[in-house]
Amino acid sequence: MCNLSGKTVLIGITGGIAAYKACELVRMFKRNGANVKVIMTPNALNFVTELTLQNLSQNNVAIHEFEIDDFKPEHISLADEADIFVIAPATANTISKLANGICDNLLTSVACAFKKPVILAPAMNCNMWENKIIQENLKKLAELNYKIVEPESGFLACGYEGQGRLASVDKIFETALNELTANLPLKGKKILITAGGTIEEIDPVRYISNYSSGKMGFALAKTAKNLGAEVTLISTVPAAGAVMVKSALEMQKEVLAHFENMDAVFMAAAVADFRVKETAEQKIKKSGGTDEITLTLVKNPDILKTICNIKKEKHLGVQIIGFCAESENLLTNAKEKISQKGCDYLIANDISRKDIGFGSDENEVHILNANGGIEKIEKASKENIAKEILKRIWSTNMN
Numbered sequence: 001m002c003n004l005s006g007k008t009v010l011i012g013i014t015g016g017i018a019a020y021k022a023c024e025l026v027r028m029f030k031r032n033g034a035n036v037k038v039i040m041t042p043n044a045l046n047f048v049t050e051l052t053l054q055n056l057s058q059n060n061v062a063i064h065e066f067e068i069d070d071f072k073p074e075h076i077s078l079a080d081e082a083d084i085f086v087i088a089p090a091t092a093n094t095i096s097k098l099a100n101g102i103c104d105n106l107l108t109s110v111a112c113a114f115k116k117p118v119i120l121a122p123a124m125n126c127n128m129w130e131n132k133i134i135q136e137n138l139k140k141l142a143e144l145n146y147k148i149v150e151p152e153s154g155f156l157a158c159g160y161e162g163q164g165r166l167a168s169v170d171k172i173f174e175t176a177l178n179e180l181t182a183n184l185p186l187k188g189k190k191i192l193i194t195a196g197g198t199i200e201e202i203d204p205v206r207y208i209s210n211y212s213s214g215k216m217g218f219a220l221a222k223t224a225k226n227l228g229a230e231v232t233l234i235s236t237v238p239a240a241g242a243v244m245v246k247s248a249l250e251m252q253k254e255v256l257a258h259f260e261n262m263d264a265v266f267m268a269a270a271v272a273d274f275r276v277k278e279t280a281e282q283k284i285k286k287s288g289g290t291d292e293i294t295l296t297l298v299k300n301p302d303i304l305k306t307i308c309n310i311k312k313e314k315h316l317g318v319q320i321i322g323f324c325a326e327s328e329n330l331l332t333n334a335k336e337k338i339s340q341k342g343c344d345y346l347i348a349n350d351i352s353r354k355d356i357g358f359g360s361d362e363n364e365v366h367i368l369n370a371n372g373g374i375e376k377i378e379k380a381s382k383e384n385i386a387k388e389i390l391k392r393i394w395s396t397n398m399n
């Protein structure tokens with residue numbers, strides 16, 4: 001899953017049998033948070049209904065020109081509004097019209113007025129696909145920066161076998177996604193984030209944990225994704241797409257398996273320093289004649305320190321960011337911690353404050369770097385704090 005909220009995707013459907021596959025494409029963009037607008041050519045209505053696309057896109061479907069209820073003609077407002085135009089399926093007829101600047105319906109008129117990326121996913125009979133005029137027209141469009149998602153070979157609806165079947169919906173979606181994220185500041189960056197408090201089992205029904213809600217890690221994951229990064233989230237709290245773990249040992253295993261290929265690791269999880277020496281296989285019963293029981297705890301590995309040591313030994317380029325939660329002497333403890341752990345940055349939280357930190361949607365932090373620098377980020381939503389942290393680490397403007 002990726003977050004396309006705030007993006008408007010225009011899907012153009014032309015009159016070919018593959019038009020039914022555009023329904024799944026609309027759903028895919030909707031599932032990923034995009035606002036989807038659909039334009040159909042009158043011929044597309046022979047294959048799928050306006051009502052189907054209206055329901056799936058949760059927007060009115062545009063078909064005819066001159067249905068204007070605004071001062072701006074529809075082909076201009078649709079072209080202005082969308083971030084990308086995905087024409088799937090694109091018939092030989094529409095491809096040829098686009099290549100020659102013909103605007104004889106709403107879809108071709110919008111395409112002519114469209115200044116942002118256009119993706120074309122052709123689908124047609126294999127002999128039509130091989131026709132030199134169609135190939136010339138496609139070449140011309142490709143040279144003009146239209147992104148062509150070539151059709152696949154296989155059994156075609158017309159009974160022929162050959163190239164002409166609409167590319168998979170996944171491939172069309174991915175091509176559009178690449179275009180939408182091409183200029184984002186964290187494009188190409190791989191980021192590992194841990195979130196939540198670890199769960200150290202006592203017996204099958206009880207555990208030791210802490211108050212961490214995972215919200216800071218989730219805010220970092222969401223913000224980094226929106227800025228184009230590829231994010232791996234390791235979490236003790238359920239979240240879409242996360243690698244789920246419980247204990248510190250499980251978290252360590254996953255972090256070690258992933259971190260060496262990353263550009264940055266954010267250890268936002270609250271890792272328990274100790275675990276129960278021997279987890280009871282069966283529920284511990286209170287009947288037994290004693291008013292006291294003793295749990296023996298043993299130290300957990302320090303995941304942050306371990307990866308910092310590996311980074312040094314192997315001269316890895318990964319940036320490692322630790323977090324610390326302190327209830328007193330925030331900066332004195334934080335300074336000691338960054339040098340003791342050996343990380344590149346440490347994000348220090350004051351947990352004595354009730355209005356920020358654990359469980360809250362807001363935070364106020366200090367960012368310490370390995371050279372002794374300290375910067376305060378004033379109270380803000382965890383998402384804005386995340387953006388500020390990412391900005392400092394890559395010294396780029398994230399706006």
Ligand code: CTP
Pocket residue numbers: 248267268269270271272273300301302303304305321322323324325
């Ligand atoms: N951390 C870790 N492994 C541990 C404990 C902590 O990787 N066993 C990481 C946390 O994810 C965090 C940083 O270390 O990024 C600091 O966590 P914190 O609990 O503040 O530090 P501790 O080293 O546990 O120090 P103390 O509890 O004594 O303050």
